[in-house]
Amino acid sequence: xxxxxxxxxxxxxxxxxxxxxxxxxxxxxxxxxxxxxxxxxxxxxxxxxxxxxxxxxxxxxxxxxxxxxxxxxxxxxxxxxxxxxxxxxxxxxxxxxxxxxxxxxxxxxxxxxxxxxxxxxxxxxxxxxxxxxxxxxxxxxxxxxxxxxxxxxxxxxxxxxxxxxxxxxxxxxxxxxxxxxxxxxxxxxxxxxxxxxxxxxxxxxxxxxxxxxxxxxxxxxxxxxxxxxxxxxxxxxxxxxxxxxxxxxxxxxxxxxxxxxxxxxxxxxxxxxxxxxxxxxxxxxxxxxxxxxxxxxxxxxxxxxxxxxxxxxxxxxxxxxxxxxxxxxxxxxxxxxxxxxxxxxxxxxxxxxxxxxxxxxxxxxxxxxxxxxxxxxxxxxxxxxxxxxxxxxxxxxxxxxxxxxxxxxxxx
Amino acid sequence: xxxxxxxxxxxxxxxxxxxxxxxxxxxxxxxxxxxxxxxxxxxxxxxxxxxxxxxxxxxxxxxxxxxxxxxxxxxxxxxxxxxxxxxxxxxxxxxxxxxxxxxxxxxxxxxxxxxxxxxxxxxxxxxxxxxxxxxxxxxxxxxxxxxxxxxxxxxxxxxxxxxxxxxxxxxxxxxxxxxxxxxxxxxxxxxxxxxxxxxxxxxxxxxxxxxxxxxxxxxxxxxxxxxxxxxxxxxxxxxxxxx
Numbered sequence: 001x002x003x004x005x006x007x008x009x010x011x012x013x014x015x016x017x018x019x020x021x022x023x024x025x026x027x028x029x030x031x032x033x034x035x036x037x038x039x040x041x042x043x044x045x046x047x048x049x050x051x052x053x054x055x056x057x058x059x060x061x062x063x064x065x066x067x068x069x070x071x072x073x074x075x076x077x078x079x080x081x082x083x084x085x086x087x088x089x090x091x092x093x094x095x096x097x098x099x100x101x102x103x104x105x106x107x108x109x110x111x112x113x114x115x116x117x118x119x120x121x122x123x124x125x126x127x128x129x130x131x132x133x134x135x136x137x138x139x140x141x142x143x144x145x146x147x148x149x150x151x152x153x154x155x156x157x158x159x160x161x162x163x164x165x166x167x168x169x170x171x172x173x174x175x176x177x178x179x180x181x182x183x184x185x186x187x188x189x190x191x192x193x194x195x196x197x198x199x200x201x202x203x204x205x206x207x208x209x210x211x212x213x214x215x216x217x218x219x220x221x222x223x224x225x226x227x228x229x230x231x232x233x234x235x236x237x238x239x240x241x242x243x244x245x246x247x248x249x250x251x252x253x254x255x256x257x258x259x260x261x262x263x264x265x266x267x268x269x270x271x272x273x274x275x276x277x278x279x280x281x282x283x284x285x286x287x288x289x290x291x292x293x294x295x296x297x298x299x300x301x302x303x304x305x306x307x308x309x310x311x312x313x314x315x316x317x318x319x320x321x322x323x324x325x326x327x328x329x330x331x332x333x334x335x336x337x338x339x340x341x342x343x344x345x346x347x348x349x350x351x352x353x354x355x356x357x358x359x360x361x362x363x364x365x366x367x368x369x370x371x372x373x374x375x376x377x378x379x380x381x382x383x384x385x386x387x388x389x390x391x392x393x394x395x396x397x398x399x400x401x402x403x404x405x406x407x408x409x410x411x412x
Numbered sequence: 413x414x415x416x417x418x419x420x421x422x423x424x425x426x427x428x429x430x431x432x433x434x435x436x437x438x439x440x441x442x443x444x445x446x447x448x449x450x451x452x453x454x455x456x457x458x459x460x461x462x463x464x465x466x467x468x469x470x471x472x473x474x475x476x477x478x479x480x481x482x483x484x485x486x487x488x489x490x491x492x493x494x495x496x497x498x499x500x501x502x503x504x505x506x507x508x509x510x511x512x513x514x515x516x517x518x519x520x521x522x523x524x525x526x527x528x529x530x531x532x533x534x535x536x537x538x539x540x541x542x543x544x545x546x547x548x549x550x551x552x553x554x555x556x557x558x559x560x561x562x563x564x565x566x567x568x569x570x571x572x573x574x575x576x577x578x579x580x581x582x583x584x585x586x587x588x589x590x591x592x593x594x595x596x597x598x599x600x601x602x603x604x605x606x607x608x609x610x611x612x613x614x615x616x617x618x619x620x621x622x623x624x625x626x627x628x629x630x631x632x633x634x635x636x637x638x639x640x641x642x643x644x645x646x647x648x649x650x651x652x653x654x655x
Contacts, residue, residue: 005538016526322522325483326583327511327539329504405483409522 006332006339013312013340014347024308025348027301028388032349032381035294036356036373041363042286044371049279059139061242063271064110065089065097065232065249070270071278086266088224093256094232100252103236103245108136109215111223111230117211119172119183127168128210129185131220136212137163137196139235147179147194150214158216162190166198167208185211186222242271298384301348302392309341309396313403320400321408334401341393342386349385353378419454425492430590430622431457431480436489436499437645438475449475451645452489457591457624462617464636465626472645474595477626481514481593482506494590511539515584519596521576523568523583529555530564533583540587554582558612574605581612585621592616594625598632610635 014021064070068083091109098107115129130136137149142163150161162183169178182189190213199207213219224230234249236242246269253267313320320333328336357373364371419425425432434454440447449472457463467473478484479491482498485506491499498509510516515536523532533551542550555564558578568576577597584592594613598606614635617623625636633639634653641649 012526318522319524322524323535323539324507325481325510325516326536327507327587329507329539331504332507332539406478409483409518 003335003339006335007343009336010340010343014343020308021344021347024305025301025344025351027297027304028345028348028385029301029352029355031294031297031301031388032352032385033355033359034297035290035381035384036353036377037359037363037371038286038290038293039377040356040360040371040373041369042283042290043374043377044360044364045369046279046283047372048370049276059141059233059235059272061237061239062139062233062235063242063246063249063269065093065234065253066230066268066270069268070231087257089229089232089267091227091229093253094229096256097232097234097249097252101234101245101248103241103248105234105236105241105245106135106138107133107235108139108233109133109229109231110136110233111215111220111228113223115185115219115222117168117172117183117185119181122172124168124171124209126209127165129219129223130210130212131215131217131223132212133215135235136233139233142212143197144194145197147192149194150212155214155216158214158218158220160188160190160217161193161214163194163196163212164192165196165208165210167206168211169195183211185213185219188218190217190219246271294384298388301345302388305341305344305389305392306396308344309337309393310399312340313337313396313400316400317403317408317411320403321405321411324403324405325409330401333403334397337397337400338390338393341396342389345389345392346382346386349382352385353381356381419456421490425456425495427495428459429456429492430459430461430494431455431624432490432492433476433479434490434492436476436479436491437487438472438479438484439487449645450479450486453642453645453647454489455640455647455650457622460617460620460622462613462623462635462637463625464633464639465624465642466628466630466633466639467642467648468628470644471642473626473628473642475645476642477593477595480591480624481516482509507539511536512587513590515581515587515589515592517577517580517584517592517594517597519599521568521573521580521600523576523579525568528565528567529560529571529579529582532568532579533586535583536587550586551582554586555579557585558582572605573601574608577601577605577609578612581609581616585616591622591624594623596627596629597625598627598629606632 067086067088094107094109110130110132112128112130114126117124117127134150134152134155137144144163145166147163149163150159154161162185164178172178172183173181178192178195181192183192184190196208201207220226234245236245249269250265254265257266259265323333356377360371360373363369419432419434421434432455436450436453437448438450440449453472453476465473465476475484479486482493486499489499490497493509494513498506501509524535530548530551533554534547537547537550552561552564555561558581560575560578560582563571563575568579571579597613598609601609610632613623613625623636625632627633638650638652640647
């Protein structure tokens with residue numbers, strides 16, 4: 001009996017016994033649906049991390065010259081102490097790197113700390129104050145929704161002007177026009193010249209609770225000691241040029257710090273890769289946990305299918321005997337029942353994929369987790385679902401194939 | 413019985429001999445005791461014979477029927493079917509022989525309840541590896557031959573007992589087997605319908621079909637041209653009779 005005959009027969013049987021088949025494909029259905037759903041979350045967060053998170057926090061083709069890495073999960077105390085002993089990044093370092101780079105880049109200074117910003121009797125607490133140079137807006141892709149960013153001239157002269165994040169604007173001004181108004185930062189009045197478009201949040205972190213002032217404005221004393229920077233930001237035109245710029249910056253900084261060839265850098269040149277590596281670590285944990293759930297439901301699904309198939313073999317003993325008497329070989333009977341269990345599992349997997357995609361859309365819509373379906377998970381879902389059907393069908397099908405036709409025909 | 417040659421081990425049957433058993437035995441090991449169902453049965457059935465096998469229960473007629481139908485293999489002895497020794501063939505080859513050489517008709521019809529008449533008749537052809545179109549044509553032809561040309565799309569539960577048995581006979585004939593092997597073909601039918609089935613058997617026999625029928629009913633066996641009676645695992649009588 002050719003394969004397609006076996007498959008057609010299997011589908012006929014499934015159609016004829018809808019309820020029973022429905023129950024038997026439930027396990028595989030749940031397994032595949034959870035596979036797709038969970039994978040979609042990992043996949044979605046992954047894409048979010050690489051596309052949005054990294055770009056928002058670092059910018060594309062951008063690196064930062066810092067004393068220590070910005071994103072530092074799970075670092076032992078000894079490393080922390082070593083980092084704390086490092087010299088800080090100075091204005092002069094930034095100027096030297098800026099002057100020494102031969103690759104076309106744009107650069108910005110950046111120092112940040114949390115402050116309270118007030119306007120008349122209103123206060124916005126825990127606001128990230130960033131003292132930066134004028135290209136900061138370009139590097140960070142901050143869209144000015146209202147007004148303008150500050151200019152190079154304003155930056156150099158240390159003008160008391162400020163660009164507000166959306167949350168700060170909402171908190172202090174609500175629906176009123178903020179431009180030209182004077183807010184107080186560390187007791188110093190700053191004139192509002194612009195508002196950055198709302199950015200939302202990343203995994204629950206609000207992105208709009210910030211203000212940006214010129215690096216040399218009075219508030220620089222609130223973020224760092226004089227002449228000190230948190231980070232020097234460098235954005236190149238391409239990844240290749242960024243690598244080149246990193247190499248050049250490293251050489252310049254090592255020269256300025258008088259480091260011998262054997263000595264390690266006492267500064268970091270950090271790209272968005274660091275964050276991504278951290279995320280890769282988290283997603284690896286998820287990728288280890290995820291199969292647990294999936295495997296459990298698929299194993300249960302397999303056991304259910306196996307039981308249903310054993311019942312089917314018992315119920316249809318006479319049919320098997322008849323088919324054998326009409327010339328069915330062992331392999332024909334084997335194939336028939338294997339096709340049936342595989343078809344049940346594959347149909348279950350197909351429903352599971354539909355449900356998994358639905359689940360993904362739902363998660364994406366109603367939870368803060370971004371989720372997007374990975375095509376790979378669909379392929380894997382089908383393969384695993386079908387595989388479960390084959391594995392679960394082998395034992396019942398073998399029993400069917402081994403039945404003695406005489407005994408089988410005699411059975412009532 | 414001048415037409416029957418004396419057969420010795422090592423011989424090959426004459427080409428017009430469809431079934432030849434030689435000292436056929438079948439023993440069942442039931443653990444504590446050995447059941448000797450057949451104790452050396454030697455029969456020859458020629459092409460286009462119409463034979464009834466009779467005997468009381470326990471005589472070995474079912475065992476002989478299973479052996480002739482290649483559903484079982486003998487403990488010792490030879491069984492030649494249509495010029496081929498099948499007594500020591502492997503499982504898959506026996507399946508092929510059942511498919512090509514033997515058309516079974518059972519007491520309980522054994523039709524697939526979910527399939528219509530046409531599909532039921534098609535079954536042996538699926539295992540013969542015929543194409544779907546070819547199968548349908550031949551199955552339809554076989555159904556016409558048993559007078560059910562207008563019932564092809566009926567399921568078994570939409571047919572009368574006699575019609576069901578006709579479907580089963582069409583299924584037995586569809587692959588043009590060497591023998592039609594019937595096991596109590598009228599056992600589940602009323603006497604009128606049973607006579608109709610016997611008339612069909614007669615018709616098939618007249619058109620050249622070899623028929624072997626196992627029955628315990630004297631008046632059914634009377635339709636055959638030859639009656640072999642088994643008793644205690646051996647042939648007791650073997651008589652030809654006027655039809």
